[in-house]
Amino acid sequence: MKSGDSTTIDVPHHEASGGAASKGKGAILTVPARQEKGGMRRGMAIIDLVLRIGAIVAALAAAATMGTSDQNLPFFTQFFQFEASYDDMPSFQFFLIAMSLVAGYLVLSVPFSIVSIVRPHASGIRLLLLILDVVALTLATSAAGAATAIVYLAHNGNSSSNWLAICNQFGDFCQTVSGAVVASFVTVVTFMFLILLSAVALRKH
Template sequence: MKTGEATVIDVPEGSRATKGKAPILMVPKQEKGGMKRGLAIIDLVLRIGAIVAALAAAATMGTSDQNLPFFTQFFQFEASYDDMPSFQFFLIAMSMVAGYLVLSLPFSIVAIVRPHAGGLRLLLLIMDLVALTLATSAAAAATAIVYLAHNGNSSSNWLAICNQFGDFCQKH
């Protein structure tokens, strides 16, 4: 540099208003819908877990049976889920809940892609409540029968069958 030459620094015009005002903490801009997208991902994972649980419950109920031979091979007592309407209701209801959850997976994926879709979330919430009510009523009906199978009811002269059908009762 020679003596007498000036150095020129370009300063943008808008920076004079903020002269001497530096931000204390730099907070990065959040992605639009980040929290809602995270909740939608959790919703998808929970749906997949619920599908596995509903199918496992239905499969366990559908495969539970036991033969109890008496005297001869031709005279047998059999205990199976389809002998009791409450167990049939449980199997059908859990299958319906699993089917609904499988059908709701695409809607859950759309909720991840479009996190601000409020109508879709409301639809899923209402349908989830219906599925929850169905699963709870089926579980309550099956639990009542399982209780009678284990303990019986002396007022109604219903005997506990789990003394004879131990393997069948262990699955419920």
């Protein structure tokens, strides 16, 4: 009877231990999978931070280049000159303001991007950055498009509206504003990658 009793006692204990072992195996299988996802999200957050820093540089370069676009041409005397400056054209003024706002937003978004690296499973921050990135992309695209139209007219003119090409005379000015436009489109492309990255990260959640 004692051996039989010990057998009946050992069987439930074995089953319990077997159940615990199976649960333990399940825990061992799920923990690495979660860690792997966390590592992937952290990697995407690091890429996000690098892209934001690059976008900051491009946006600041676009704003600074446009803000310093100025050229004077002497006419007969040094006291009577033709001048070309960004503040002569509303589109260029809008470009400077918009790219400055975009650069300011990118600087403010860097801490949130760092938080996403520290807490890769926080989806709220990633969603907030996605929404704000879309707004900033819209602003940057509109500024780049408006400035591009003026730069095109400055290079080629428009005979229908009697718009003369001024880049033959103001070559340095046109080169400067063209560089600012190129930098703004670099910012736009970087924002596209940021939005795509955020969308993929949210889908992983």
